[in-house]
Amino acid sequence: MRDSPRLFMDPQAYPPLQPDMVVRLEPDRAHYLGNVLRLSAGARVVVFNARDGEWSAGIETLRRDRGEIRLTRMERAPHATAGPVLFFAPLKRDATEMVIRMGTELGVGCFHPVFTERTNTHRLNETRLGAIAREASEQCERLDVPDIRPPCPLTDVIAHYPSNMRLFVALERLEPAPDPDGLPAARPGDGLLIGPEGGFSPREQEFLRRQPFACVLSLGPLVLRADTAAAAGLALMGAGLRRQAVSGL
Structure with missing residues (x-):
């Protein structure tokens, strides 16, 4: 199982998975297995999604961009990742793709690009970013693929933010240093807001500090790249969530 390629199967494109079910592969999936991984009939693969869980399967046929697999059994029951929502200002292409890849591996439940000053x-x-999130989910063994919402202005995010959820706002050059045990107040579904290269403007910082659901988050006294800040903030939130799960809070 661990050495078998993992393929995400979009639940909107396939009926519920069942033992001994034969599934026709989408052309890009068949191409990936046959022409990239050089697999052939009889090879083992793993398919997954949050609705159906994770299933072992075998390749029945594989020719160019066509192929079929036969499901064997469920290996993991379905569940969705209870992670944070990452609000981030779009960056240059490579940096934005890195945010999507690292965020998926760090358990982000949803990505929400925001436009700042x-x-x-x-x-x-968005199509490419969705493919990167899917590939990262396949690699890191999570069962779902995070959503990527359409971008919108920061003011719209704040205007529609749920008042019962916290929004952790990462600001530069703040003391004290972050708690190595993470954010004990973080809860599944809370948001993390990361600004653009150059940080939030003074007007935006003042605006964010006034919001009753906003919690200013220190990532230490050093100025981080925006993609590094996203990874650091998510690591702190993840540590806090794991600590709560272990302690039963």
Whole structure:
């Protein structure tokens, strides 16, 4: 199982998975197995999604961009990742893709790009970002693929933010240093807001501090790249969530 390639099966494109069910692969999936991984009939694969869980399967046929697999049995029961929502200002292409990849591996439940005063790019290839999230989910063995919502202005995010959830706002050059045990107040579904390269403007910082659901988050006294800040903030939130799960809080 651990050495078998993992393939995400979009629950909107396939009926519920069942033992001995034969599934026709989408062309890009068949191409990946046959032409990239050089697999053939008889090879073992793993398929998954949050609705059906994780299933072992065998390749029945595989030719160019066509193929079929036969499901064997469920290996893991379905469940969705109870992770935070990551609000981030779009960055240059490689950095944005890194945020999606690292965020998926660190358990983000949903990505929400936001436009700020200092956002330096307003173009996003949502199809490519979705593919990166899918590939990262396949690699890190989670059962779901995080959603990527359409971008919107920061003011719209704040105007519609649920008042019963916290929004952790990462600001630069703050003391004290972050707690190595993570954020004990973090809960599943809370948000993490990361600004653009150059940080939030003074007006935005003042605006964010006034929000009753906003919690200012220190990532230490050093100035981090925006993609590094996203990974650091998510690691702190993840540590806090794991600590609560262990302690039963």
